[in-house]
Amino acid sequence: MLAPLGRQRTRELVARDASVGGGGRRHLRGSAEHDRSSRWLDSDYRRRVFSGVAVLLLAILLVVFFQTLGYALGFLLFMVATLLILRVRSPLVVVGVPLATVIVVHFMFVGWFGLPLPAGLLRGIL
Known part of the structure; x- marks a missing residue:
């Protein structure tokens, strides 16, 4: 690019x-x-600066609301928003990659390592 x-x-x-x-x-x-x-x-330069700042702000929001939202919901929303900011337009990628990542990381940490991840709003489901 x-x-x-x-x-x-x-x-x-x-x-x-x-x-x-x-x-x-x-x-x-x-x-x-x-x-x-x-x-x-240059509009491309401004877009890249905006994208970087927006992803940084999203990461800060993820840290602030991590316990409330929980790992699965918080990280899923963070990844979807980040992909949209970075102009990924394929619905399969925007939904599939974050969903697969959250599922793999959840089962890796909870299943294999035995480490609990914050459930947040999904407390009864996870």
């Missing part, structure tokens, strides 16, 4: 260097501040 953005940026820099002529290097060095400020205007 990052490779096309890098190639596009390289093409822009090469084109700018060619249009300036001999002083292209000086122009590129002088535009470093402009590049940093214009990077924020």
